[in-house]
Amino acid sequence: MVLVVYDTGNHSSEATFILVGFSEFPQLQAPLFLLFLSIHTVTVVWNVGIIVVRRINPKLHTPMYFFLSHLSFLDICYSSVFTPKLLEILVVEDRTMSFNGCMTQFFFGWACVITEMFMLAVMAYDRFVAMCKPLLYTVAMSHKLCALLVAGTYMWSGLCSLIITYSLLQLSYCRSAPMNHFGCEYSAIISISCSNSSFSQMACLVISILSDACSLLITLASYVFIIATVSRMPSKGGLRKAFSTCTSHLMAISIFHGIILLLYSVPHSKNSWLLVKVATALYSVMIPMLNPLIYSLRNKDVKETVRGLINSKLHFHPT
Numbered sequence: 001m002v003l004v005v006y007d008t009g010n011h012s013s014e015a016t017f018i019l020v021g022f023s024e025f026p027q028l029q030a031p032l033f034l035l036f037l038s039i040h041t042v043t044v045v046w047n048v049g050i051i052v053v054r055r056i057n058p059k060l061h062t063p064m065y066f067f068l069s070h071l072s073f074l075d076i077c078y079s080s081v082f083t084p085k086l087l088e089i090l091v092v093e094d095r096t097m098s099f100n101g102c103m104t105q106f107f108f109g110w111a112c113v114i115t116e117m118f119m120l121a122v123m124a125y126d127r128f129v130a131m132c133k134p135l136l137y138t139v140a141m142s143h144k145l146c147a148l149l150v151a152g153t154y155m156w157s158g159l160c161s162l163i164i165t166y167s168l169l170q171l172s173y174c175r176s177a178p179m180n181h182f183g184c185e186y187s188a189i190i191s192i193s194c195s196n197s198s199f200s201q202m203a204c205l206v207i208s209i210l211s212d213a214c215s216l217l218i219t220l221a222s223y224v225f226i227i228a229t230v231s232r233m234p235s236k237g238g239l240r241k242a243f244s245t246c247t248s249h250l251m252a253i254s255i256f257h258g259i260i261l262l263l264y265s266v267p268h269s270k271n272s273w274l275l276v277k278v279a280t281a282l283y284s285v286m287i288p289m290l291n292p293l294i295y296s297l298r299n300k301d302v303k304e305t306v307r308g309l310i311n312s313k314l315h316f317h318p319t
Helices: 026-056 063-091 099-132 134-140 143-169 186-191 198-230 236-263 270-295 300-314
Strands: 016-019 096-098
Touching: 016 099, 026 063, 026 270, 063 099, 063 143, 063 270, 096 099, 099 134, 099 143, 099 186, 099 198, 099 236, 099 270, 143 186, 143 198, 186 198, 198 236, 236 270
Parallel strands: none
Antiparallel strands: 016 096
8 A cells, every 4th residue: 555645844733644554464454353343342341340340349449449440441541542543444445534633642542551550550559558568558548548649640641641742733744644553653643743853752752761660660669579578478378379469460560561662662664663553552452451351350359249240130030
């Protein structure tokens, strides 16, 4: 598929971006559509289920599940930012996206990424307090503190996303420019800019490093203390269970941060765009589906609540 830039210059407000998507693999369009549609459906169902289960079971009205319900909400939002447009360009001929639509998608996409970074860090800190200071857990993780931590993650991510989006709005873009991506990811937007993007790239680098480093440091430090604490447990069963939980959580966190770091370390050459698109699909489509499985669906209380709901529906006989 050949895409031509029809005009260049400072036409940012009128720019229309053409999303290349996965058009270089026409034989995969239908299979990819079915794959991403299935993943998105599972993502929404699982995450909505976690939110509902948490609300109806009093046992789950704890700080951990308060944070998990917000993580599920984030996963629904994050998957919904990119997936609908991805599904659209896989089945329709018109692959254009307006400038305002692109900037809106980018803003919410970045906000979700940064919020999830710090939500995972907050959840790790919550587990640290629960396992290392159990007698102080109720006092240390008060409702007020939990609300402040969640509000802080949303506010910080909104501010960071606003700064980067504003820096992109100051650039000029080629009219009807082809974007070698399925959505408005930062590197794809920068690649079609017709003006000097040094300030925007510097702002993106500083915010990315600051956010990623801070959230990762909090997360890793929390799990280091958790592992040091559980390693001194006399019960082998409790030790095995704790290590299993920590390992699965750390694996999810490593995948999330690893993919993000990969995206900003890969040189943006012609041969690297497929890797960028695949990496973006992994963290924007796949990870929101995997988080409920890793953080929630393996939990005994969650499984018991889901089982009870299913049994109540099966044994319900209308009069």
